[in-house]
Amino acid sequence: MPPLLRHRPGAPHPAAPDCHSCALQGFCPADGGCPVERRYRLAKGDHLFHMDDAVRPCIYLVRSGCLKLYQLNQDGVQRIIDFPGPGRWLGADDIGAPRRHACALALNACEVDAVPYGRLMAMLERQPRSAELFGHMLSRDIARQQRLLAILRSSPAERRVAHFLLDRAGPAPAAGRAEAPAILPMSRQDIGDYLGLTPSTVSRVLSAFRQRGWVALRLRGFLLLARDSIAQLANLT
Amino acid sequence: MPPLLRHRPGAPHPAAPDCHSCALQGFCPADGGCPVERRYRLAKGDHLFHMDDAVRPCIYLVRSGCLKLYQLNQDGVQRIIDFPGPGRWLGADDIGAPRRHACALALNACEVDAVPYGRLMAMLERQPRSAELFGHMLSRDIARQQRLLAILRSSPAERRVAHFLLDRAGPAPAAGRAEAPAILPMSRQDIGDYLGLTPSTVSRVLSAFRQRGWVALRLRGFLLLARDSIAQLANLT
DNA sequence: CGTTCAATTGAACTTGCTCAAACCTCGTGG
């Protein structure tokens, strides 16, 4: 079990924990009743939870770092579900289930805040239209899954990778500002599993992008040099 | 707007509406407070709602028939999301959104019951652990999406079609009983869009199954002759 | 009975996979 930060459970959170990029944006009451209970620090390779763990009734907010959410087949083959990073949450789809249905592994050093279901629900119920709020909260994840489904259904490899890179790079920088280097903490194998491609194909496509001058590649990161070209190829709908 | 059945809103549902196969199985109070407000009858080709319609705060329970849930690209290309049939619901992922993000089209004659969010939520809140219940309700859909994701990521065409047929055929009949004929109300194009294949490939695979004696094909339906072989090919994990 | 649209089938082609070899990176230990 990973070490946890000092923070008195039950008390309102001592300092605003990155509210500007929080997944609960707009749901917390303005009077500072932050529902975070604990902060976990994970080192690279640590598991936040395993498949078939008993579900601790919490959702987790990712503050920094990047995780790999995956399932293990009985064949031992992994099925990547997602790579949640800062501003995302995990565990909401295990609400009401007895055991976790996936593993969550830290790809690099991570900070993760735990919010107990009880506090989340109490907070929502203090708001009018709690059902709508909760639904809206979940709908972002459903929409993300559907975007991935759309890509997997029938896109060539280059479009899949283009989409993935844009997703990793985040929103475009303000006009006139340079692209920030983006990290790629997962292996080519992981990317391939996520996109339905083989590691070889991922590598080939990335090399092709590099040769066209679209990206600068490093082993665990990249820099977008031609976001427009990549976005055009990805053909975002 | 489709015609609606006579049923006094606000009153408890006059007759138990197919509770044995209802998607709300286990959530309704035992004392008969069925939250259904109205029943819609749709003819083949009718839309229950369109993309970008203002969201009427209801979820819809499919009682009979089969619908096509899809989005329209700006290119005019359709993206199939799902084919909800009896016992499924629609619209839960639009909770909290201002506009519907997909179209729902009846593929044949359908009966659909509407449940207002308000009643659903009131019903859940009368139960202990309403959050868990609601989460459990949604998790079935998420699990379905993830199963589809797994298939799309890297299965050959035959496995995709095998999986689709098993999904359409429903659970195996009791030992010794014959397979019931299953309907296939959608076009080959729709099946292809759903599975990430071309209509040609779908047709080829179905023909191959027929030639192996695994299925009997009709234009808008089929009959499983060798469920075992197909299940083995689908290799359900 | 003819029209129309969907489904089937065939042939050539393209894409991404498989298999395999070479290479790079990084941690480990001499």
Place this chain on the structure above:
DNA sequence: CCACGAGGTTTGAGCAAGTTCAATTGAACG
């Protein structure tokens, strides 16, 4: 400090699967 080894990455050649395009068949409906 350097050599070594292990694992991940890149790249190539051949191959198999599915697509594209087009022609044919079939079914439904006026």
